[in-house]
Amino acid sequence: METKLDKIKKRTGPVLFSKYTRGDAIKKVISIPREDVLFELKTSGLKGRGGAGFPTSTKWMLVAASTADKKFIVCNADEGEPGTFKDRVLLMEYPELVFDGMVVAGYTIGAKTGIVYLRGEYEYFLGQLEDYLMKMRDDNLLGKNILGKEGFDFDISIRLGSGAYVCGEETALIESLEGHRGEPRNRPPYPVNTGYLGFPTVVNNVETLSSVPHIMVKGGEWFKQHGTDKSTGSKLFSISGDCEKPGVYELPWGTSLYVLLQLVGAKNTKAVQVGGASGVCIPKNKFDRFLAYEDIATGGSVIIFNESRDMLHVLENFMEFFVEESCGQCTPCRIGNTKLLEGVRKIKSGDYTFGYINTLKDLGKTMQVASKCGLGQSSPNAFISILENFKDEIFFHNGNGSK
């Protein structure tokens, strides 16, 4: 029977948006040993789609090798990076990819429980996801002895976040799952060793898990045909800002910014913020750079600014975001971001010295190496890259077209 969901689907793409039938990957993997699943995954070269790009097969292998009583697979659906909305598309339109990916992961690493950590703001489609899980249970794609495979029990539950950006960081996410304040943990130990409730845990992004069923059905070699040498497969980009056709696009890794801007109908583009607030700002003269782990690694957020935008204002906005969203645990991030924001405001009011701005850039570099988690380590990126790349506009007010 054709459902409402099937009617919405109009997307096409080389990998993720290619054809896939629910349950195919599960049927495939339960007939082969775990080692083969890992091998296929290794062949594909799949890397984490959240932005950090850690090889997924390595992560799974570490947990699969553990002899702990319990293991967990957690789907990071906390999609909090400003300007990213591709996970929402996957969860709403392609839940079969996400959940089948989790079941495959559960089979491979030996987990019996999968948890989806769903962004609090996505509560409106929680019911739809729960219904989908019920349907999977009815069809024995979840539950006990899945598809008749003796001893393969796996189920998925969905938990809601409460709106903290930092809970997208995997260890803070685990803390939050455990009911604690969402604060990143010290590492080592890593979640693959001591994760949820102290057990080995794989935390994967929605998009990473969604790639898995395709790899299982069509093979790692097929997956590798897309993208570049070190960045295999394709990537979903959430495009927003000054362009004619914003939205979610599936493009192979290695696409240049220039091509991407053409595709979405961006005109008079001055800068592109790749990777959301924690990413970097690419100016016009560097649009030949390409999106891949080798060049600009990203979780998929692309925000386009045209000539009418004031970059200092953009930067202020980002810094305000970090001042509020830092978990407040470690010193460099908690106070450092405040100081960077103060610096931006000083520049705005003209009350600054270049000496002090350089001190702040220095502080930014300290934050990059001394903060506890990725949030603090990446929060000065925008500050450093925008002040470097737009110094004419910001300090001398002679940038192209600004004000």
Added chain:
Amino acid sequence: MAKENNPRIPVSQQPFKVQKPEDTTTIGGTISIEINEKKVTVPFGATILEACKENQIHVPTLCHHPDLCVAGVCRICVVEVDGMRTLQTSCTFPITSPIKIHTSTPMVRKARRHIIDLLLSEHYGECYSCFRNENCELQTLAKEYGVDNYTFGHITTPKFQVDRSSASVVRDMNKCILCKRCVRTCIDLQEVGCLEAIDRGHETHVGTFLDKPLSDVICINCGQCINRCPTGALRANDPSDQIWNAIDDPTKHVVIQTAPSPRAAIGEEFGIEPGQSFTGELNTALKRIGFDKVFDTNYTADLTIMEEGTELLNRLKKALVDKDESVKLPQFTSCSPGWIKFIEHFYPEYLDYLSTAKSPQQMFGAITKTFYAKEAKINPEDIVTVALMPCSAKKFECNRPEMNSSGFKDVDYGLTTREMAKMIKEAGIYLPEMPKSHFDDPFGDASGAGLIFGATGGVMEAALRTVYELVTGREVPFKNLNITPCRGFEGIKQASVKLENCVEAYKFLEGVEVKFIVAHGTANATKVMEMLRKGELNDVHFVEIMACPGGCLGGGGQPIPTSEEIRTKRAQAIYAEDESLELRKSHENPHVKLLYEKFLTEGPCSKLSHQLLHTHYTKRGKFIL
């Protein structure tokens, strides 16, 4: 100290469990690493901080404390590890591979300076007006790293109101650097959990439930957070100005009682290594400051043993002879005011198990304003009683509304060791050089049994020395009266003594094996209470609980810093003083005998003693509206 698998602590803050080989001398138990180009061998699984310490390399710390679980939040202890993109915090990083560490590179030094500068930019207040001046970890670091010009500015207006609501602890969050040692002390070390980080980002601060004043939450006043605060954000409620006023008022007769723990620790405030008692010197100093009489709290500790011991024997008799099922056993000690508030909040349904005997401090107040006032022919209205205690909870205790059985406030002021040291310094006295002198009559010097109340297990040991001898007519069967099973810093100690050949009056105890439990720190108290709840303590007769780790000698009013090493030395000082005394049993204290002859003529647990020396408790519960 840090406990494992406590569900209330986030896993991240629990100690990282690396499977350490049992025997570290064998190959595989150690690992070769390089620190600053020098090859060294360290135990497998040790943190970088421990490895550096072992090799005489100083790495600065702020959020790290030897008593607490790791946090890794201040980031001051960062070092470079070859092959790692970012700097690593040495307090959290377990060494499990042959890494190369650099502790003083340009990047490391710059990061540390930045961190100190950032902390100073948000740290309100000036050092010269802070009680932690010259004993502040932030100040020391700023000096060591030459951070002296507020690169990132300096906050000039306070953000928070100082919370003076509690009788014991004053919180000035303007000085807080969010190292969260207090939070970990409260949640992990003491398992009280009245402090936690609130809000996020730049608004993060340490606060109580709904940011209520400290007096309105389940704080037990133990003051352990004060002892572990690296700055001046937490302090005890200081009554020294009122005490000076009383001393300066010629119509007032000001008496002070000194507890054994402050005497064993106050030297530290004067730069003396931990582990030396200054009892005699302190007596002289206090007289020179202007106290009219200096008494020994150990005297009422002896009295406590008489009352509490008799109460125990009465309960045993009721249970064994009268078969009275309403009698609550085991009997719990009631000397530690932190523990009392803890049980009132967390286990109010078990208050009947507590001994009704007051703490030695409060007994002293009641005796001073009745017996002593009569003997010395002074109007009790004119007597001001001060108690020198190692404790911040004693300040709350002396302000309890029920503590006025003498007709007046039994104890007017509780003073901590730190505050006493400050008063002595203010009077221009260098304590270690004072000549020694004795305590004043009519209470004189007390027994060693009262003295060892200061260490965990001390009350139990003192009680056994007396109870055993009363029941059997013989001394306790331990060499030199040192009941070693009561000693040491193990969290929960259990032991028993068999009563044989009892005297006629106590024949009903013939053959009874008296079982007792000693616990210190309220985290261990929780475990004992859960055992009680499960009915596992049915055959236990007596339980001693002290709220603070190590007992009173590790109290919240003791000199800062504190660690297990320092507490051990203080305990040694106390036990050495006990062993040097002639009089070591409470019931042999001649002044206590005199009190029962002249004043409490009907003996322990009589009507008058109940009126003056016993009390009742309040069911508080955990939920405060």
